[in-house]
Amino acid sequence: MINPYLPYPVRIRDVRVATEDKSLRTFELEFINSEDARAFDYLPGQFAELSIAGCGEAPIGIASSPTEGDNLLFTVFRAGKVTSRLHNMNPGDIMGVRGPLGNPYPFDKIRGKNVVIIAGGYAVTTLRSTMIWLLHPDNRDNFGDITFIYGARTPGMLLYMQVIQEWEKSGQVEVYITIDREVPGWDRHVGFVPQIVEKVSPSPDNSVALICGPPVMIRFTQPGLDKIGWKGDQIILSMENRMKCGIGICGRCNVGPYYVCKDGPVFTKVQLDMLPKEY
Amino acid sequence: MLEKIVFKDKLDGLLDKLGREYGLFAPVKDGIHTVWTAVFKAGDLDWNFTNTDLSPKGFLFPQTECMLVFENDPGSTEGMILKQPEPEDRPKALFNIRPCDAKAFAVLDLVFEQDPEKPDVYWKEKRGKTLLLGLACNNPCPACFCTSVNCGPHHTDGLDILMQDLGDRLLLTPVSPRAEGFISDLDHASEKDIKLASELEQKAVGMIKGRVNMENIQAGSIIDVFEHSAWERLHESCINCGTCTFYCPTCHCFDIQDETSGVYGRRVRNWDTCMSPLFTLHASGHNPRGGKLARFRQRFMHKFKYMPFRLKGALGCVGCGRCTQKCPVNIDVRHVVNKINNN
Numbered sequence: 022m023i024n025p026y027l028p029y030p031v032r033i034r035d036v037r038v039a040t041e042d043k044s045l046r047t048f049e050l051e052f053i054n055s056e057d058a059r060a061f062d063y064l065p066g067q068f069a070e071l072s073i074a075g076c077g078e079a080p081i082g083i084a085s086s087p088t089e090g091d092n093l094l095f096t097v098f099r100a101g102k103v104t105s106r107l108h109n110m111n112p113g114d115i116m117g118v119r120g121p122l123g124n125p126y127p128f129d130k131i132r133g134k135n136v137v138i139i140a141g142g143y144a145v146t147t148l149r150s151t152m153i154w155l156l157h158p159d160n161r162d163n164f165g166d167i168t169f170i171y172g173a174r175t176p177g178m179l180l181y182m183q184v185i186q187e188w189e190k191s192g193q194v195e196v197y198i199t200i201d202r203e204v205p206g207w208d209r210h211v212g213f214v215p216q217i218v219e220k221v222s223p224s225p226d227n228s229v230a231l232i233c234g235p236p237v238m239i240r241f242t243q244p245g246l247d248k249i250g251w252k253g254d255q256i257i258l259s260m261e262n263r264m265k266c267g268i269g270i271c272g273r274c275n276v277g278p279y280y281v282c283k284d285g286p287v288f289t290k291v292q293l294d295m296l297p298k299e300y
Numbered sequence: 301m302l303e304k305i306v307f308k309d310k311l312d313g314l315l316d317k318l319g320r321e322y323g324l325f326a327p328v329k330d331g332i333h334t335v336w337t338a339v340f341k342a343g344d345l346d347w348n349f350t351n352t353d354l355s356p357k358g359f360l361f362p363q364t365e366c367m368l369v370f371e372n373d374p375g376s377t378e379g380m381i382l383k384q385p386e387p388e389d390r391p392k393a394l395f396n397i398r399p400c401d402a403k404a405f406a407v408l409d410l411v412f413e414q415d416p417e418k419p420d421v422y423w424k425e426k427r428g429k430t431l432l433l434g435l436a437c438n439n440p441c442p443a444c445f446c447t448s449v450n451c452g453p454h455h456t457d458g459l460d461i462l463m464q465d466l467g468d469r470l471l472l473t474p475v476s477p478r479a480e481g482f483i484s485d486l487d488h489a490s491e492k493d494i495k496l497a498s499e500l501e502q503k504a505v506g507m508i509k510g511r512v513n514m515e516n517i518q519a520g521s522i523i524d525v526f527e528h529s530a531w532e533r534l535h536e537s538c539i540n541c542g543t544c545t546f547y548c549p550t551c552h553c554f555d556i557q558d559e560t561s562g563v564y565g566r567r568v569r570n571w572d573t574c575m576s577p578l579f580t581l582h583a584s585g586h587n588p589r590g591g592k593l594a595r596f597r598q599r600f601m602h603k604f605k606y607m608p609f610r611l612k613g614a615l616g617c618v619g620c621g622r623c624t625q626k627c628p629v630n631i632d633v634r635h636v637v638n639k640i641n642n643n
Contacts (some may be wrong), residue, residue, distance in 0.1 A: 273572070274580075
């Protein structure tokens with residue numbers, strides 16, 4: 022019998038400080054047993070419990086794409102007990118990964134459509150995974166135009182800029198990067214994500230938007246999209262709530278009758294509109 | 301005819317037979333409380349209890365349960381790698397479990413084994429080797445309302461054998477195939493005894509005066525029930541102590557924690573409670589159920605709206621009445637549900 026609580030053992034392969042304030046680090050994890058890497062069959066949008074023996078578990082979105090190989094990438098904000106311990110761990114250290122958990126973005130359903138990705142702050146992680154996956158030659162032709170709108174407070178708080186510039190150069194994506202306030206030497210957009218979304222004004226025709234960001238960003242992005250004719254079933258959001266089991270049993274991450282861990286974390290705006298705002 | 305009869309003073313044969321395969325437990329008086337205790341012979345059994353103070357859920361879902369173990373030594377080759385421990389101890393038989401508590405196990409099967417490919421292994425392992433011999437209620441307790449929530453004083457859901465108390469003897473009805481072997485050599489029950497048992501059931505059902513009505517809760521939208529104006533008034537006296545969740549036979553929310561002592565480390569799960577603000581507190585400090593009303597409402601929404609929604613109509617309540625009996629501020633689940641059911 023498979024034990025859904027038993028993490029796969031992994032070794033930290035690499036740790037990179039991801040932002041100028043050092044509040045985010047990106048961890049590359051390598052499976053100790055190669056058969057576990059095969060069993061860990063995931064798609065962008067899913068998450069995993071990062072498991073540190075003696076400390077606990079934290080649910081984190083998977084930032085790597087399965088098209089990148091067996092190693093997993095997680096960019097982790099130092100917030101609580103487990104993530105603080107993780108920030109003090111080094112390459113070579115042993116930990117665990119339990120997953121993949123939750124549902125990916127609904128790639129089958131959005132086949133053939135234009136994809137508008139809207140990300141704010143470090144919520145961009147699973148959308149990095151999504152972009153890498155969409156741009157892979159096996160998948161790119163199955164989707165229409167791709168637009169990537171991403172903002173952070175300052176240039177130094179933007180994640181993954183190196184790979185984002187590669188997407189830009191490839192000419193396969195329209196990229197809009199923004200920071201909150203003017204900074205000397207910054208020649209891209211300035212302003213909050215919702216303002217940039219209004220400026221870009223992505224067409225809702227045959228399109229879906231994948232949105233991941235802080236609640237305030239989502240709240241202010243919504244009216245802008247409504248105004249230009251986006252409907253609730255075209256807007257796909259990724260939610261988070263406190264979790265423990267990750268498999269819909271322990272009872273804490275529910276939004277109405279749905280567990281974010283098992284039934285989410287991906288929900289459409291239409292689904293969320295019918296649920297209590299307990300997130 | 302499957303029903304068997306056994307006299308209470310001749311129960312030792314059955315108990316011996318069970319005892320060879322199972323550790324036997326039954327409700328026994330301990331001062332003013334009725335508690336689950338190991339029993340060995342017919343003389344240990346109590347026939348005048350209403351129900352145990354604590355539900356038997358801890359037999360299958362212990363208050364603290366070791367899930368994983370590890371060697372707490374980063375220097376060791378196998379160190380810091382979590383492993384599943386060997387399942388502990390011999391099978392158990394719960395003798396004289398009440399039908400409501402057995403029904404609660406049947407409800408929890410739907411939760412812990414919701415994913416047949418990947419069930420909760422700790423629940424499933426113990427559930428599979430625990431025998432439930434139920435004792436029907438002839439004198440239901442005053443807080444009981446089992447007949448309103450898909451259960452009843454002589455119900456068999458979740459049981460392996462139903463036992464109906466006819467005074468000096470028990471009428472035994474096998475419910476699951478694995479029970480039959482234990483009672484195959486007992487005498488067949490007479491028509492008269494079967495009729496008597498059925499009369500006792502009618503009488504017990506008639507004694508249950510508590511009612512809850514749920515038609516509007518079930519028919520209404522999630523948002524409508526969630527936003528019902530009565531929550532405001534109903535939640536006021538609740539102190540969020542979590543006593544209800546502790547005693548409830550179907551409350552199953554848990555927390556996972558790691559513990560270490562020297563080189564020994566383990567991951568455990570502990571009963572948790574939706575009444576605690578920590579239950580949903582994000583690491584960021586944000587709390588989606590930060591207020592008392594939200595937590596009070598969650599418990600009832602979970603049992604009477606969310607679980608039926610997820611589990612093909614199964615309620616997260618079996619009507620045992622423990623939450624009502626034990627609540628320090630006299631919140632009565634029947635009153636709450638009936639108020640929310642009124643549009």
